[in-house]
Amino acid sequence: MAETTPLVEARALELELPDMNAPRGFGPRPRVRILHPVSLTLRRGEILGIVGESGSGKTSLGRTLLRLHEPTGGAVLFDGNDITHRSQADLRILRPRMQMIFQDPQSSLNPRRRVAASLSAALDLGAPGLRGPARRAALEEAARAVGLDPALIDRFPHELSGGQRQRVGIARAIVTRPDFVLADEVVSGLDVSTQAQVLALLKRLAAEMGLALAFISHDLSVIRALCDRVCVMRAGRIVEQGPCAALFEAPQTDYTRILLDAIPLPVPDPGWLERGAPAR
Ligand SMILES: Nc1ncnc2c1ncn2[C@@H]1O[C@H](COP(=O)(O)OP(=O)(O)O)[C@@H](O)[C@H]1O
Ligand SMILES: [Mg+2]
Numbered sequence: 001m002a003e004t005t006p007l008v009e010a011r012a013l014e015l016e017l018p019d020m021n022a023p024r025g026f027g028p029r030p031r032v033r034i035l036h037p038v039s040l041t042l043r044r045g046e047i048l049g050i051v052g053e054s055g056s057g058k059t060s061l062g063r064t065l066l067r068l069h070e071p072t073g074g075a076v077l078f079d080g081n082d083i084t085h086r087s088q089a090d091l092r093i094l095r096p097r098m099q100m101i102f103q104d105p106q107s108s109l110n111p112r113r114r115v116a117a118s119l120s121a122a123l124d125l126g127a128p129g130l131r132g133p134a135r136r137a138a139l140e141e142a143a144r145a146v147g148l149d150p151a152l153i154d155r156f157p158h159e160l161s162g163g164q165r166q167r168v169g170i171a172r173a174i175v176t177r178p179d180f181v182l183a184d185e186v187v188s189g190l191d192v193s194t195q196a197q198v199l200a201l202l203k204r205l206a207a208e209m210g211l212a213l214a215f216i217s218h219d220l221s222v223i224r225a226l227c228d229r230v231c232v233m234r235a236g237r238i239v240e241q242g243p244c245a246a247l248f249e250a251p252q253t254d255y256t257r258i259l260l261d262a263i264p265l266p267v268p269d270p271g272w273l274e275r276g277a278p279a280r
Pocket of ligand 1: 017056
């Protein structure tokens with residue numbers, strides 16, 4: 001039977017933050033509205049694209065779904081639990097199940113640590129008791145799962161290529177075997193063929209691990225290649241959401257149409273992602 005409960009759900013989510021642009025004065029900073037009521041659902045094995053121009057609220061929404069921000073209205077549910085106002089201490093128990101892949105593995109990986117040490121620190125979140133050969137085996141398994149030669153985890157980040165570093169970033173996110181992964185602009189800095197390989201990898205992992213994957217990008221051609229459903233954001237709101245194919249075929253808002261028109265060239269070969277798949 002098809003699973004009906006979403007793994008992640010936002011119900012009329014609102015977010016205000018202290019306004020970093022306001023001049024510093026006495027008293028609390030004025031607050032600025034970042035998200036207007038936003039609602040979405042994400043199921044296991046599903047890839048949800050979140051697209052919109054820079055400043056539209058994609059990162060803020062993603063961070064709120066992970067409860068790195070506390071909502072000021074509405075609710076966030078994770079696997080049926082209302083986590084809207086859970087303390088960070090309470091959330092620690094869920095952290096291994098909700099992970100993030102960073103945009104820039106270059107700056108998010110400690111340059112003075114071998115890759116294995118960074119992966120190991122991530123694993124501590126979910127399996128602090130795992131020691132010795134079993135721990136090493138878990139790190140190597142995460143490397144293999146992302147198509148990295150396990151021998152590479154004994155290197156330092158600067159000894160790897162950009163594509164390899166992004167794979168390390170993905171390995172770090174999946175080493176705790178999460179249910180929900182947020183990927184925020186993770187292919188933006190990569191050349192097109194490396195992009196295709198990383199996207200194919202994410203697609204395979206989402207299917208194999210049954211991940212609920214929220215994939216943020218300002219690039220609609222990337223969204224089209226990867227996602228099952230898409231939310232289009234503008235000024236802190238979702239202005240349109242639906243199945244990927246339908247949205248590209250018949251956008252319902254002028255804004256989405258403008259974003260679509262901004263794609264530099266139609267993808268000449270719609271099968272590029274499948275063929276770009278890395279050998280396992
Ligand atoms: N602490 C803050 N103070 C003031 N403005 C903020 C703060 N955090 C985010 N913003 C603003 O919120 C909007 C959404 O930001 P963000 O979620 O990073 O958008 P995106 O990821 O789509 O580029 C932007 O206009 C940004 O400048
Ligand atoms: Mg962003």
